[in-house]
Amino acid sequence: MLKVRSGLSIIQTQKAALSISCQLRWQTTSVAAEPRNDAEWLNARPFEEIPRTTFLSTIRNFMPGGKYSKLDIMTLFKTMREDYGNIFYLKGMMGGPSFLSTHNPKDFEVVFRNEGVWPHRPGSDTIRYHRETHRKDFFQGVEGIIPTQGKTWSDFRTIVNPVLMQPKNVRLYYRKMSQVNQEFVQRIKALRDVDTLEAPDDFIHIINRWTLESVSVVALDKQLGLLKESVQNDEAMKLFEYLDDFFELTAELELKPSVWRFVKTPKLMKLMKALDGIQEVTSAYVDEAIERLQKEAKQGIVRPESEQSVLEKLLKVDKKVATVMAMDMLMAGVDTTSSTFTAALLCLAKNPEKQAKLREEVMKVLPQKDTEFTEESMKNVPYLRACIKESQRIYPLVLGNARTLNRDSVLSGYQVPAGTFISMIPTGLLSSEEHFPKADEFLPERWVRNATDATGQCPANDLKLKNPFVFLPFGFGPRMCVGKRIVDMELELGIARLIRNFNIEFNHPTENAFRAAMISLPNIPLKFKFTDLPN
Numbered sequence: 001m002l003k004v005r006s007g008l009s010i011i012q013t014q015k016a017a018l019s020i021s022c023q024l025r026w027q028t029t030s031v032a033a034e035p036r037n038d039a040e041w042l043n044a045r046p047f048e049e050i051p052r053t054t055f056l057s058t059i060r061n062f063m064p065g066g067k068y069s070k071l072d073i074m075t076l077f078k079t080m081r082e083d084y085g086n087i088f089y090l091k092g093m094m095g096g097p098s099f100l101s102t103h104n105p106k107d108f109e110v111v112f113r114n115e116g117v118w119p120h121r122p123g124s125d126t127i128r129y130h131r132e133t134h135r136k137d138f139f140q141g142v143e144g145i146i147p148t149q150g151k152t153w154s155d156f157r158t159i160v161n162p163v164l165m166q167p168k169n170v171r172l173y174y175r176k177m178s179q180v181n182q183e184f185v186q187r188i189k190a191l192r193d194v195d196t197l198e199a200p201d202d203f204i205h206i207i208n209r210w211t212l213e214s215v216s217v218v219a220l221d222k223q224l225g226l227l228k229e230s231v232q233n234d235e236a237m238k239l240f241e242y243l244d245d246f247f248e249l250t251a252e253l254e255l256k257p258s259v260w261r262f263v264k265t266p267k268l269m270k271l272m273k274a275l276d277g278i279q280e281v282t283s284a285y286v287d288e289a290i291e292r293l294q295k296e297a298k299q300g301i302v303r304p305e306s307e308q309s310v311l312e313k314l315l316k317v318d319k320k321v322a323t324v325m326a327m328d329m330l331m332a333g334v335d336t337t338s339s340t341f342t343a344a345l346l347c348l349a350k351n352p353e354k355q356a357k358l359r360e361e362v363m364k365v366l367p368q369k370d371t372e373f374t375e376e377s378m379k380n381v382p383y384l385r386a387c388i389k390e391s392q393r394i395y396p397l398v399l400g401n402a403r404t405l406n407r408d409s410v411l412s413g414y415q416v417p418a419g420t421f422i423s424m425i426p427t428g429l430l431s432s433e434e435h436f437p438k439a440d441e442f443l444p445e446r447w448v449r450n451a452t453d454a455t456g457q458c459p460a461n462d463l464k465l466k467n468p469f470v471f472l473p474f475g476f477g478p479r480m481c482v483g484k485r486i487v488d489m490e491l492e493l494g495i496a497r498l499i500r501n502f503n504i505e506f507n508h509p510t511e512n513a514f515r516a517a518m519i520s521l522p523n524i525p526l527k528f529k530f531t532d533l534p535n
Contacts, residue, residue, distance in 0.1 A: 052089035074516035095261035099421035120404035201525035215333035221309035245274035343395035349506035386444035505529040
């Protein structure tokens with residue numbers, strides 16, 4: 001009887017594996033390039049000679065008690081680099097894909113230069129499973145930008161790019177974003193300690209409210225009231241909790257060995273619950289906005305384009321695309337922006353001379369605390385943009401970028417066949433003297449033309465990055481982050497407004513300031529001290 005049950009269990013598991021494998025099908029781009037036989041390819045070392053893990057070593061290292069079992073994602077890839085070198089092949093197990101990991105920026109360029117018009121980005125298996133299978137009834141074949149590939153991805157991106165990627169469209173939201181930032185300033189004044197002027201331990205929740213409020217005015221043309229002291233928005237609080245679970249669990253399930261592709265594990269079910277919750281909250285916000293727009297249309301209200309949300313503009317093209325894109329903006333635009341914003345504030349708080357230099361620039365575009373931002377004035381803030389870039393180098397948001405090779409390529413002297421999944425990891429390079437002279441210092445000057453360092457002796461050109469493929473915080477090429485311009489605007493306007501209103505300090509240790517999940521998340525109490533400045 002035990003043998004029969006065991007046999008049935010194996011058959012059922014195999015069927016489940018086949019089912020999920022089909023559900024998680026890759027929509028790969030066709031590899032049209034002919035096999036290579038040129039000199040570079042023929043002189044390269046065979047693919048099989050790339051340092052690699054074995055099945056047994058992977059089992060031993062990742063299983064409970066193993067060397068890699070308790071490492072976070074950042075530490076994991078750093079440790080594997082120490083063990084295997086700058087390029088190595090990690091054999092997939094438990095249904096997960098095999099991939100080649102490289103820390104060589106010359107390889108990054110080769111991969112990106114040959115990615116084609118429909119770049120294939122590995123990963124997002126869990127989101128794909130949620131949208132193609134778990135909640136297929138809701139998404140109905142429109143899964144958005146993140147999990148899709150090939151023509152499906154291209155068709156969606158073709159619709160949303162004109163609205164989200166054109167600078168003139170993004171600048172339309174200056175006034176609405178400015179209002180949110182004014183409320184952020186008032187909220188800080190209300191919640192800081194009256195004696196120490198420090199924000200409370202849970203200040204990250206206020207930052208999250210600011211980011212969600214900011215993206216909401218762009219995506220939905222609606223302020224949710226999250227920065228008003230009297231408003232307790234339970235739905236927003238649920239969303240923040242769901243997002244935390246999403247980033248933590250996605251990293252565990254996709255970047256470490258897991259049997260979730262074969263068995264509905266507790267972590268998979270918890271992730272599906274989180275994604276269900278994100279979908280429920282964000283779709284409710286979107287539905288409310290659509291209902292409001294429909295009422296306005298019946299009343300004959302027609303607003304100029306400068307007052308239309310992303311949702312309203314996309315609704316003219318495709319309702320389902322508009323709905324999913326607006327949901328994804330609310331989903332992807334909170335923790336990512338909050339972490340990047342936190343990184344910038346920490347860097348400025350710990351480098352008061354840089355903060356003072358930035359304030360001189362900001363005073364020119366905001367002579368009064370309540371001066372409005374304008375398109376013209378925000379063209380003149382190069383040091384602000386440099387501060388944001390440098391903070392992204394010091395505290396990178398993501399581990400790296402991933403692509404599937406579109407053609408046979410030579411990476412680090414090895415033959416790598418088309419179709420191989422490539423993981424490009426720049427995090428170790430961002431703190432390397434080879435690529436960033438004085439790498440341990442916060443030097444926004446390295447991103448400003450014709451600038452010098454604090455001593456006035458080291459030309460900025462000597463500090464500048466020599467290989468642009470080392471620093472790509474928003475990705476590269478056609479699959480560059482579609483929300484880049486909106487995030488840039490949020491960060492620039494938000495940081496400028498705070499710098500104009502407050503002197504910002506952080507009088508606490510910053511070791512382990514972030515923890516690594518699918519993105520870097522704040523890991524310490526953000527007890528910033530906000531001291532009022534004269535008008």
